[in-house]
Amino acid sequence: MSSEQKRIRKKERSTRLAIWMAARSSRNKTFLDRMCRKMIIKATAVDPVNDFMRDEFVDNDQGFDPEELDRYQRGEAV
Numbered sequence: 001m002s003s004e005q006k007r008i009r010k011k012e013r014s015t016r017l018a019i020w021m022a023a024r025s026s027r028n029k030t031f032l033d034r035m036c037r038k039m040i041i042k043a044t045a046v047d048p049v050n051d052f053m054r055d056e057f058v059d060n061d062q063g064f065d066p067e068e069l070d071r072y073q074r075g076e077a078v
Helices: 003-027 031-044 066-074
Strands: none
Touching: 003 031
């Protein structure tokens, strides 16, 4: 067995394991299901430093108050 075949088999096993874990975590009935869910959440979590979807206004609690937002949505001048 060549190293290329070993690499492909390892990738196949890894993919099968990931699919199995996703199926188990979606059930959420047993302890193993919950552990699979926690491992998937941990593996897919984005580091806050590298999260490009973070918004500084939300993080710093800066934003519109409800009246200001309502005026903006109606198109009134500030």
